[in-house]
Amino acid sequence: MVIYRRIRLVLHVCAWIPLAVLAFDAATANLTINPIQAAEQRTGDTAITFLILSLACTPLHLVYGAPWLMKLSRPLGLYAFLYAAVHVSIFIGIDYGFDFTLLLQELAQKPYIIVGATCLLILSALALTSFDRAKLILRKRWKQLHRLVYLAGLLAVLHFGWASKGNLFSFSGDIFRPLLAGALVLTLLIIRLPPVRRWLIQRR
Numbered sequence: 001m002v003i004y005r006r007i008r009l010v011l012h013v014c015a016w017i018p019l020a021v022l023a024f025d026a027a028t029a030n031l032t033i034n035p036i037q038a039a040e041q042r043t044g045d046t047a048i049t050f051l052i053l054s055l056a057c058t059p060l061h062l063v064y065g066a067p068w069l070m071k072l073s074r075p076l077g078l079y080a081f082l083y084a085a086v087h088v089s090i091f092i093g094i095d096y097g098f099d100f101t102l103l104l105q106e107l108a109q110k111p112y113i114i115v116g117a118t119c120l121l122i123l124s125a126l127a128l129t130s131f132d133r134a135k136l137i138l139r140k141r142w143k144q145l146h147r148l149v150y151l152a153g154l155l156a157v158l159h160f161g162w163a164s165k166g167n168l169f170s171f172s173g174d175i176f177r178p179l180l181a182g183a184l185v186l187t188l189l190i191i192r193l194p195p196v197r198r199w200l201i202q203r204r
Ligand code: HEM
Pocket: 037, 040, 041, 042, 043, 044, 045, 047, 048, 051, 080, 084, 087, 088, 091, 113, 116, 117, 118, 119, 120, 123, 156, 159, 160, 163, 164, 165
């Protein structure tokens, strides 16, 4: 399928741009006054963006009936995992210098980190079983396991909202981006509900 191959190529090229720009900005000391925080925020934002794009593949296929959209879900999900892994590596390695005692204290004080870690755990399991061989070995359980991607999406949004410097109750600070991410994930989840799904397929 020519269109799929072209879009996949564009995706693979574009997916490395945020990491390359981050490396360039870090090397040229262009990462704001708080470079570690900026690096954590950029990689976190990129991870959640890829996760939402991956979640959007099936709903978009339901609306437009283009099977190649489904095939993009795997590379998009793997890039979400890659950026989440870089995000966490910066947090553990650079921010906390692998000081696990300090990290445990942080875990107790900042529950949003536990939420992020649970999300990462799910993304890791999905990445490890994303290959065709794993599909053959796990069979029915593969589908059940990969449904957890929606839970990962919800956890990522919760982590995003909690980590952002905004207050939902007084509508102040950075609340727009986490709310937008939450609205997107919820919409994509609703589209997957059987009655909505059937309605979309009939309309196609
Ligand atoms: C063990 C796992 C994780 C840890 C320790 C962690 C840590 C952090 C920290 C410390 C921040 C706050 C940065 C700051 O503003 O000072 C943050 C923000 C964020 N994280 Fe994570 N995170 C984890 C997993 C994830 C995962 C799996 C995702 C997405 C798939 C993610 C997405 C984000 C996003 C979107 C933000 C907000 C960035 C912004 O303010 O623009 N994180 N994370």
